[in-house]
Amino acid sequence: LAGEALLEHVVGTAEPEYTTPYDINLIGEYNIAGELWSVLPVFEKAGIRVLAKITGDARYQEVAYSHRAKLNVMICSKALINMARKMEERYNIPYIESSFYGIDDMNKCLRDIANAIGDDALKARVEAVIREETAQLDLDLAPYRARLQDKRVVLYTGGVKSWSVMSAAHELGIRVMATSTKKSTEEDKARIKKLLGQDGIAIEDGNAQKLLKIIAKTNADMLIAGGRNQYTALKARIPFLDINQERHHPYAGYSGLIEMAKELDEALHSPIWQQVRAIAPWDLVHSEAEDTASTQAPETRSQKPKSGTHHPLNTSPFPDTKVVARRKGAAVNPLKQSQPLGAALAFLGLKGIIPLFHGSQGCTAFAKVMLVRHFREAIPVATTAMSEVTTILGGEDNIEKAILTLLDKAKPEIIGLFTTGLTETRGDDMDGILKTFRKKHPDLDELPIISASTPDFRGALQDGYVAAVNSIANWVPTGGDTIADQVAVLVSSAFTPGDVQEIKDIITAFGLRPILIPDLSGSLDGHLDPDAGLTTNGGTTLAELKLLGRSVYTLAIGYSMEAAADILQDRFGIPYEVFDSLTGLAAVDEFIQALSDISGQDVPDRYRHQRCQLQDAMLDTHFFFGRKKVALALEPDLLYSISWWLYAMGATIHTAVTTTKSKVLKHLPIEKVTIGDLEDFEALGQEADLLVTNSHGAKLSKRMQIPLYRLGFPVFDRLGNGQRCIVGYRGTTQFLFEVGNILLESEEAHAHAEAHAKTHAPVFTLDAAAAHAPVPVPAETQAQAPAFML
Incomplete structure (x- = not known):
């Protein structure tokens, strides 16, 4: 019906400025996904002019003067075949049926056009184009x-x-x-x-x-x-x-x-197919147990010899990743945060604590501002307030005064004391200072003061966090009889309070009682507390910390937590496993299976269902991840976890920039990782489809015109960091949707931008090889087009 309407009311109502012997119409061409724009350059190269497209990429004026074509080429023969037949009857325009799909069909289309027009020069040009295009296409x-x-x-x-x-x-x-x-x-x-x-x-x-x-x-x-x-x-x-x-x-x-x-x-x-078809490991265990037809129960982790186990790192498609440390006079647009800030973050996961910076007020204020902006919470931190004079004379008195002031004003149950670049450069003997303090104040012997060395002139947030966790594991827990259902959980700086809550919920679902170092889920998750004071209101309690050495097992979550797990093993003989990631199907499968083995309980139905939901999300989103180039700038533990999960979804890791050294960096799905800043990130990530870094990447994202997924620390231009979760089956699913939506939106915008550019491009430039002079249409034969537009 539409074709009939065009014939009756539009075709023949206007005249082109000129015609050539090589003018054709494309009828039934829909320009799906801009397909016509891939074909037009081939026609132009052969000297074939497309006078009108009906109607995928049509302009009204083209349809109006389409009766001046020398040939109609039918692309969808059923839809507009009557239009082609009637144009042959009315305007003596022959038609052929053709296809643009595939080499043979495209070659045949060009040859059929040349044969129908009957021009030897055109035939020769067509053969030359076919030879050139097919030779390159074969390669x-x-x-x-x-x-x-x-x-x-x-x-x-x-x-x-x-x-x-x-x-x-x-x-x-x-x-x-x-x-x-x-x-x-x-x-x-x-x-x-x-x-x-x-x-x-x-x-x-x-x-x-x-x-x-x-x-x-x-x-x-x-x-x-x-x-x-x-x-x-x-x-x-x-x-x-x-x-x-x-x-x-x-x-x-x-x-x-x-x-x-x-x-x-x-x-x-796509790598997702192996994953979505994979049988859950606990079902494999049951299947193998049935196959052996044995009354002997399969050995669980709790029955194995007490030793440390590190899950094999993912097999990289490359040899060991090359770690390149950029040496520049200054960091430009820094990526990393300081060690003291990392230590403060770790200590904030203990209840009733105040992290105490041994340094100047400015160092403490800067770190506090970063923490407040990220979590949107009141952050209890303190400082020894070192000045120029005390830096020269020594900081012993400042530490003593700060501790006594905190005890008087805030009454903390624990104090986390850590150095800064200022006091590390001076060389303060922290162990000696605390020993002197204990002698001077024997009434405070029971007060845990956990100290950590965190110079901010080297390393980064993750290093300071690790130093604090190691100190906690070294000094607070005491021994005793093993508590059968208790597990120690060491949580890396890669995890948010929301992540930590999800980890706790999963462990608890297996009937186990986790004690976490640290537990940010109770202190920085963002909740109103009527008993809010000057110390942290949530987190792991001092009583729980002392029980840590009686755990049956240690779960170290994040590669950097292995050192603390070793400490607990050396002190108390607690076996451990290291889980380098809890984002991704395989990573969560391993964790769930470990909990089932340790507890002796079956996997709860809700996690079986969540696993199926994740597999479904992988199927829904994998179209948007495939062949996408992703640039990441994150701390080492988080970089490892996220890069491998994106790689498992079919993305290519295009650029990896990180903040500090780590053994895990040698095992990334990329040839090279750079220890550098966001200036390096911007230079290296120019060809990427997606940027993944903290909020400091927002400006460079706009400059590069590449979408940004905000992750890491700090994220100060988005809400909800305290409850954000990308671990476990549920968190991984949410992560897929968040990133997938960004990629989907970017793909849509790119498609529309490309369509706009192609729509406003010149329609035809006659090839020099087609040295046929255009034929002007006599003025007296030119019809006037109606004033309306389709």
């Missing part, structure tokens, strides 16, 4: 053909695409086991039958169940169909490629075949 497609060879697909679309996409698939070495014939003409069906062969299945009409049966029957590796069938495939854990109008990737023409090959390769070989 570009070689790696994809090797990976796609003999893959089996079911194609479920309609009309011309039922055979044209099949033709393109064959050229990539893919076997089409079945295709639909809906909306196909008899000519289409004849082509389909020829391409399918005797064993192929022609689907007249299908539904979800029928498609799944055909996929199973043909042992197909993939479904290629329209978006409405996407979740039919994904719920069955079958790779899927969208071939219909909802997609953003152009598959037509020579360059389109490369894009199709990339998309097929990504869809078929």
